[in-house]
Amino acid sequence: MSDNLTISVGRRGLFAGRTWHLHVLSLLCVLLIGFPLLYAVLVATQTNAEVFAFRLTPGSSLGEHFHKVWVERGIGRAMWNSVVMATLVTVAKTVLSMAAGLAFVYFRFRGKSLVFFGVLITLMMPTEVMILALFRVTSDLGMTDSLWALVVPFAASATSVFLFRQHFMSLPAELPEAAQLDGAGPFQFCFRILLPLSWNTIGALAVVSFTYAWNMYLWPVLVISDASGQVVQQSLSALRATDQAISYGPLMLGALLASVPPLLVFLALQKPFMSGMAISDK
């Protein structure tokens, strides 16, 4: 019934076309986008000889490659470092930005517009553009080669502050009044009322910040030189550089392993991510 309706409206609307056409086209696009990953999965199971012979069937070296990548090259340890780092960045960013959003929306204080402008301006200051000076500042603070250097500089971000601010502004204005009439303080208001209404925003932010932190490459390369403290994006270079000839299988397996956690977070938080991003686009 509803399918019928869609088609009859769709014929004339923006979304004209037959559905089986759409399915075929979409499937083709999905395969095209997925191709690099599928190919990597195939290569990850093959020996170099099989890669060169271009076999389309999976090889049997997956276990061997896994041992090499996970244990010998220390990807396991690097993955753990990345998990800790990305989780800390995500949590810190969420807490700090929510607190800042709270201050901007639900409090009146002197110099608010000035402070807001100061945060706004940082939108045009990407970390990468000042990375040499940032490195100097971090090493002056004695933070290089530690988890601090990977987490603290990214604990605050203007974009997430604005995301929370926008979300709070979209909530009914009567909420804080009602809470105050009931005798609730700002903190009770935050935890009892605001938090349950903010899960979509938090979810969207979690996907963005976790992916951002997990995918950081340039900054860890600069500040982490100690092998035991490396994050996974750095340690991948060991898979390519150490052998005289590249072993393609382990390299692909490493790349795949390094993509699993952010993909899992993306899939798990997909619903809030999609709706949180759509809201913020206004």
Next chain:
Amino acid sequence: MLLILTVLATALVAVVASRGRLHPLVGGAVGLAGALATSWFFAGCALGGDVIGENTGVQRVLAVAAVLTVGAGLARTVAAVRAGGGTAGDGLLTELRSGMFRTRSWLPWLLLAPTLLVLAVFLYHPAFQTFALSTKLARMGAPRSADVCLSNFAELLVPSPYLVAGLPLAAVALVAGLTLWRARTTAGTGSHTVAAALAPLGPIAVVVALYFVFAPGRTGYRGVYVATVGISLGIVALSMAAGLALAYLVARRFRGASVYRTLLIWPYAVSPPVAGILFFMMFDPTAGVMAHLADVVGLDFPSYRSDGVLAQAAIVLAASWKWVGHNILFYVAALQTVPREIIEAAAIDGAGQWRRFARIVVPSIAPVTFFLLVTNLTYAFFDVYGTIDYLTRGGPSGQTTVAIYEIIRVGVGTGDLGRGAAQSAILFIAVIGLTVWQFRRSEGRITYGGGA
């Protein structure tokens, strides 16, 4: 010299400020303060006479330009903030809410303190440090540094002060002229159409002018500039066009559409280094699938590792693949707000699929396109570092060495912090320019970046 310049700067700044409904004197004072701060910080040596290094004329021109720009920009910003319009954020600051907590005045500051502290230490401070370092001879790991005036900048540019000053000025004048012409003519008239058609000439003129301003040759910056512009524009064009096409496909309401959306968006979660590795494998000249496919068809697969243009194309492909999901996401959201009635009306009037897309869909999602343009450029400037490092390492012969890659090569690789910082400052100015342009075009609407 300094006196003439000060008078000039004050006059300019006063004029700029008065356009923003601020008292010219206030604007002049603010602008002057900004200009003086810049010359103290940046250009003191070049204006005072004891210019260091070669290209003294270029250094003087740079100093004048820096002082004027900062002064006028600051005055303009203050004027816009005062006037309560123009700059982003003002409209948002109007207090719409009645229910606010007013109990303790220190509480909001406590809530803001961690954010402000991190921003001050790890963003504002390094930002100023970048400009401070750019006038120094400083080495990685060495605590001391020496002043070298603006020679770190001057050696990136052609030695002629006339070119360095003249070309950008001419380009800016062209942009301003075209904008003014477009604003003066009424919409619908012939000259308006001509003006609108010529409008893209402005940005193109700026890009071309900068090409001639940067010094050629292996030590010059022109190669980096060309690689940066080429690769960035390639990524922006490909990932936005593909993003729009794919979004147009799956924004429709049909069974399974949301599954397709997820299956198209997921590369967003893949890291730039991993994108580099995956395409490194696919395009491997001997083992990769592309070489095998070419072999099957009987073609000779050219190696991107020796051909600069192919290497750039490989970077563009890999980086766009990783980023297309981001664009799909925003385009799907935008496409779903396109009013169906208008499209249906156009369909009844006999407009074909393509016409409807070009005449109705594309214009109505233009704000999102514009927003994406800037986020895509930022992505293309910075996040390609990992992709490049794993795919081409900046080669062959520097043809994929983009600005950020060169900054790291110079600043960390050779340990020359001052030169690296000078290049950072150039990139910084480009980013500020882009952001200001975005703010002014989108008239104060805050959009969400999805980056940091």
